[in-house]
Amino acid sequence: MESLCRACKYAVRTSGRLMGVTIGAMLEEIQGLYQQHHQPCFLYLSSEVIKIFGSDPSCANYLKSLIEALFMHTTRILTNIQEFTARPDIADDCFLLASRCIRYCPQLFIPSPVFPSIVDCSMIGITIQHREASNSILTFLSDIFDLANSNKGEQYLPIRDSVIIPRGAVITRILIAALTGALPSSRLETVTYTLLTLSRSYGAQAVEWAKKSVSLIPLTAVTEIERSRFLKALSDAASGGDINALAVPIDELSDVCRRNRTVQEIVQGALRPLELNITQ
Template sequence: VLAGTALVLARLPLEKISECLSELCAVQVLALKKLLSQEPSNGLSSDPTVPLDRLAVIFRHTNPIVENGQVHPCQKVIQEIWPVLSETLNKHSADNRIVERCCRCLRFAVRCVGKGSAALLQPLMVNVYREHQHSCFLYLGSILVDEYGMEEGCRQGLLDMLQALCIPTFQLLEQPNGLQNHPDTVDDLFRLASRFIQRSPVTLLRSQVMIPILQWAIAATTLDHRDANCSVMKFLRDLIHTGVAND
């Protein structure tokens, strides 16, 4: 029902979309606010995944046609509900399952609104990831690079994000059997690095973080994990292809 409503909503005149989207999201935002005000408990009643999943469905299917120069009608709504999403993520930052659902919701919000979300999302991701190394933040970083990596004004911010995310990532992988114990992190790290090579190769190649990323890629080539190994090999292939293409 939410998906169908969002699809219809996206075909309204642009000036109507923001108001209608705000009303559609309001029920889920209210549910999240109520959960945030409750004392922590182990019961299902404090679990925010249902409203998060519903918001994700709304953002996923709201895809209005926006011409160049027009303000995206969803940007205002997402900015309004951002504090609630941010607070939910901070409250449950140690719970991988809930963080995954938060990131899924944020991913569709980024895809929905485009350029307006990068400045909001990067500090939140970096701060939480510094304390809790959930690999989904690396995946979310790759979405940001995919969306904004070709925008000249966004490249330095994206590189700063990558460097900040790499510090705790490398510390995690440096632990005994770090590569073997954290294949999801390897997978998402090199997906993020590949997106940089695809969208803004010079930005990454000139950075200080490039050498340790390449060293970890070489170390991970023998990792016996299909998804992680595929991401590593794709990064190396994209890197070589970029060098050959620009030779």
């Protein structure tokens, strides 16, 4: 199966749009085989197809069908963190594909009915311990938050906001949990960037989400001063400050919350990153 997909990938890469009508037949096969075998190589092959054909209007119907079929099926597989952990390659390639869709065919992906589902799926998987899968999920989220800076992305901001704003408080809580111990400290840079892009995109609203999340952490774990420094960094990001200059107070909060096992358990018990529906 891997070898077959690799051959198709090179065919797409070398022939490009010269493939003509054969691309439609290939995409139909991908959909059927993925639903039957659940192999991540079909997602990787689809990423190559999106890169080459994403902006081609003549392929729009084929690609829309492909995107919806692949993502719908994947979200039915990855329904909890245990499934993410058991299938990290699918998670990795799924969100690499989603990021590629944002870049090359936002007109097909963002208005589609699977967009909210894939955002929900990403929230479940943020804390996966697999490095590549975790990075793919976090990059996908930051790509969504940075949509205004992408090619032709600005026109889809109302759709994006209708999906992200109702989920914003939960996404923020999970990202802060990831920052403070749910993910290894080696992921800190990626988590920090995702959180700061969220703040930059949603301004005071994102800072308020963060304030509610941080308030869940007991003062025995984090002092008011440490909370305030962290929130000020997010507020500065929301006001257009240089993201690279704001990492220090975020790193400090992360270090404080990871200083020993007891504190880390207190923080994670308060933030509960695996629970998507808790009252803040």
